[in-house]
């Protein structure tokens with residue numbers, strides 16, 4: 001599992017749309033699937049012009065037996081629900097048990113970013129071919145660039161004997177759940193106790209503009225509606241009111257394999 005200091009995070013497309021920069025206090029955890037928060041930085045940092053020779057998987061691979069043995073966990077929930085907080089605790093308590101897959105992107109590498117570490121940097125053609133071949137468990141477009149989690153990248157985590165954690169937003173959740181060949185992961189939805197509390201938490205986090213907070217709250221309503229629509233694949237909904245209780249519940253689901 002590539003645990004680099006940078007937090008390549010994303011949980012919601014709204015994250016990117018809302019132009020929030022990751023704050024140092026949140027840089028605990030590397031999760032390349034949570035890439036859209038980092039994609040915000042696209043606006044602020046110039047692209048490098050480096051051309052990379054990619055080693056990224058560009059052909060789809062069949063899900064392996066390891067993937068069935070180490071069933072991936074999809075965690076989703078509104079921005080501010082506490083996903084990072086809970087995952088950070090989980091990784092601290094179980095440092096060798098979980099992994100984050102490396103995402104593909106068509107954007108250019110920045111700074112010291114290396115192919116196969118922060119991302120697999122691929123051409124648009126290679127990316128779209130992999131989409132066509134159902135090689136992504138989920139993918140999305142942001143700011144003219146494509147981002148995706150490949151079946152191969154998730155397989156790689158399972159091959160290392162780890163459970164892959166996919167921290168993804170609602171549209172990604174739908175894609176994973178409807179993928180034609182990818183074995184069904186286990187879905188955990190983290191819910192704030194109320195919209196009022198969510199708003200307070202987003203405000204106390206003090207990382208967003210007013211506009212961004214309002215966008216997050218609007219998106220949160222959409223996510224909550226979907227989560228309770230009967231259409232969502234969630235196996236477990238944990239309400240993150242008291243953190244300790246929520247953590248124990250989430251842990252029981254993730255580690256104890258319980259619904």
Ligand SMILES: Nc1ncnc2c1ncn2[C@@H]1O[C@H](COP(=O)(O)OP(=O)(O)OP(=O)(O)O)[C@@H](O)[C@H]1O
Pocket residue numbers: 010011012015077078079080081082083084085086201202204205240241242243244246
């Ligand atoms: N149970 C809780 N009680 C009080 N505050 C909490 C609780 N859980 C999380 N928080 C706080 O709420 C804020 C949002 O949490 P966090 O950043 O983990 O959410 P997130 O779901 O990862 O959001 P995003 O998708 O935007 O990254 C943080 O400031 C965190 O410290």
